[in-house]
Amino acid sequence: MSKIALVTGSSRGLGRNTALSIARQGGDVIVTYHNRADDAERVVAEIEALGRKAVALQLDTGTTAGFPDFVERLRAVLDSTWQRQSFDHLVNNAGHGDAAPFAETTEAQFDTLLNVHLKGVFFLTQALLPLLADVISLHFIPQLALNGDICRISYLCVSERARGRGVGALLEEHAESLARQRGCDRIELHCHERRTDAHRFYHRQQYLESPKYLYKSLDDAN
Numbered sequence: 001m002s003k004i005a006l007v008t009g010s011s012r013g014l015g016r017n018t019a020l021s022i023a024r025q026g027g028d029v030i031v032t033y034h035n036r037a038d039d040a041e042r043v044v045a046e047i048e049a050l051g052r053k054a055v056a057l058q059l060d061t062g063t064t065a066g067f068p069d070f071v072e073r074l075r076a077v078l079d080s081t082w083q084r085q086s087f088d089h090l091v092n093n094a095g096h097g098d099a100a101p102f103a104e105t106t107e108a109q110f111d112t113l114l115n116v117h118l119k120g121v122f123f124l125t126q127a128l129l130p131l132l133a134d135v136i137s138l139h140f141i142p143q144l145a146l147n148g149d150i151c152r153i154s155y156l157c158v159s160e161r162a163r164g165r166g167v168g169a170l171l172e173e174h175a176e177s178l179a180r181q182r183g184c185d186r187i188e189l190h191c192h193e194r195r196t197d198a199h200r201f202y203h204r205q206q207y208l209e210s211p212k213y214l215y216k217s218l219d220d221a222n
Contacts, residue, residue, distance in 0.1 A: 002052070004078070004087040006030040008061055008124070009094025011040035018091055019043055023052040030074070030087065032059040032094070055081055061094040062115040067127040074131065086133045092121045129157070151179035153189040172205050180218055188215040 004027070010019040011033035019029045020043070029047050031054055033040035040056035047054035055077045059070050078084050096116040098109045141150040153175060158168045179187050190213050191198050199214075207214040 003027045003089060004030065004082060004084070005089035005091060006032065006074070006087055006128070007091040007093055008032045008059060009034070010091075011036040011043055011056075015091075015093040016043050018093060019054075020046060020050070022089075023047040023050045023054070026052070027089075028053040028082070030054070030077070031056045032061075034058070034060055034094070053081060059094075061092075061120040061124060062096065062112060064115075064120060064123045067124055071127050071131065074128075078131070086131050088133050090125065090128060090132060092125065094120075125155075132157075149179075149182055149184045151175065151182065151184040151187045153187060156189075168201060169205065176216070176218070185219050186215050186217050188213045190214075 005019075005022045007015050007019045007022070007029060009015040010029070010031045016039075019031055022029050023046075029052065031040050031043050031047075033056060035058075037056070037058065044054040044056050057070065057073055057077065060066055074087075075085070078087060094116065096112060098105070098113065100106070100109055141152060153172075156168065156171060158171070176187060187207075188210075189202070189207075191202060193199070202214050205216070207216045
């Protein structure tokens with residue numbers, strides 16, 4: 001069964017490139033767009049030309065009130081196109097920028113940036129959790145004084161029905177593979193000491209304790 005990725009803001013730019021890269025690696029893609037339907041349909045056609053399935057859905061990631069309707073439309077295309085009730089990967093790519101000098105940025109512009117880049121990402125992911133098979137969220141942090149980046153796992157969740165089947169280990173191993181490709185020298189994450197099962201999982205994955213976080217060195221010399 002092919003993997004399905006939902007890439008927000010993928011009608012152009014980095015999102016389009018991400019969607020096409022996923023298709024080249026054998027994945028199907030749900031393309032979302034804000035107001036560039038024609039561009040999104042062209043991306044769908046490019047993905048289909050690669051032999052993969054794709055659909056385009058309109059989504060304003062800065063307006064949380066529209067998320068319930070988006071979830072229902074997403075459910076419908078998952079069923080009609082893939083005969084599935086879930087998808088595998090969420091890429092929160094959609095972004096927005098206002099080219100305004102710092103001293104002239106308005107409160108409305110600032111609110112729009114937060115709605116798209118923070119509030120929308122959080123509540124869209126929350127709304128999509130029932131449709132996500134399993135979730136891992138990564139972000140990469142440049143090290144200004146050292147070579148390589150830090151890969152941080154900000155969220156890892158395995159659905160209850162899939163626990164005990166090695167899915168978490170596969171997600172973590174995929175994260176390590178991406179981090180190595182990126183040239184990261186370590187992976188780190190925060191995990192509260194009360195989450196004893198999670199701590200045991202990360203220890204099995206060869207993570208070590210530090211005062212502030214768990215980490216795994218990717219420096220093979222160490």
